[in-house]
Amino acid sequence: MGQSTNNSPASTNILEKWFHLSEQGTTIKRELLAGLTTFVSMAYILFVNPSVLGMAGMNKGAVFTATALSAIIGCLLMAFLANYPIAIAPGLGDNAFFTYSVVLAMGISWQTAMAGVFVASVIFTILSLMKVREAVINAIPHDLKLAIAAGIGLFIAFVGLQGGGLVVASKSSLVQLGSLTVPTTWLTIFGVLAIALLMAKRVPGSIFIGMILTTLLGLFTGLIKMPAHIISLAPSMKPTFGVALTNLGKVNTPQMWAVVLIFLLVAFFDTAGTLVGLAQQAGLMKNDRMPRIGQALMADSISMLSGSVMGTTPTAAYVESSAGIAVGGRTGLTALTVGVLFAFSLLFSPLLTVVTTQVTAPALIIVGSLMASSLAGIDWLHFEIAFPAFMVVAGMPLTYNISYGIAFGFILYPLTMTVAGRRKEINWIMWTLLFVFILMLYVLNVLP
């Protein structure tokens, strides 16, 4: 009794018992530093998520609170169920699909779309519990999984370039460079440069720091208005809480089933792929397999489920966790630290008004470039693989729809592989998906 510091024998013993720190060759101090590093690398989502979902018509304050709470739930579950140094929060790929493809392009209300997220998360949770999850993960060709991540990267970068005014519509060529005489566009240019240079210098939390610098420049030049307060109680989730449940009845349409399928595919494969990549980076794979992958998927699926009820799009295992792993994070204590910091951040909602589109745009562009790095793993030398992968990557930004990119790849892949004499490598799940995606194109494009 009487000792209350983190390093007291009692608390050390508890943390040791929960997280097996010495077995993983790590220390409390290193895990806390890793958690702080990952948190500052991903804290931008607290402002970017309300900005993107706000465009779908959702209440920004409620989304802010739902974002923080779903991240807290995800990180705590990751810490205690799976003991991995991996943080969870609403993914940029998923919120972009929700707003730009489902709500704005297909004209589905955000309320119905959120009910779709809920249904997808229930299926995801069931899948995480069942042993077939490994079979499903292995059934999708590695190159297509990489192409999906890279395509989403290009898509969100495109969204950022437009949001920041750098790319605008053109009558003759569809897109062109925006005007460099617009002052707010220069805020975005400054933000991209600031973050890119900080990243090139390997500064932890580059995105967060770059966004703060851009906001300060905006405030200083009068392009952004001063906030009324800096801290306050977290905004109420009343405008969004439970909406997914009250709209469940509206999911029963062909369009919504197609949307549910894409939410499920993106959420499941994004998290599964990211988990394995991060576990490899941390040296936590055993015989080329990830121990406790079921628990880690479960942590994500439950936070996605609770997020959809509270009012946010699917959560993902964050690629930014690699920043904390790079500074030594190896256990769930890193994830727990991120969760605690998200709890503190609930107080900072008044800053939502200063984080404008020009401030969030650089984050989208830079995270897009990070996600595009999976292009490196694609087998470009074999046309039967390279072309379907290319069509996934090019299809997402150019059709402004993540589902179409995925559909192009899944329809082409079994065909090009078969003609190339590699039919044996295509399993029945891929043939089934070929027909599912042809049906999906019909439902999303021809039927309406």
Ligand SMILES: Nc1nc2[nH]cnc2c(=O)[nH]1
């Ligand atoms: N894996 C992953 N990491 C992210 N970091 C920010 N957004 C995302 C996302 O959608 N997926």
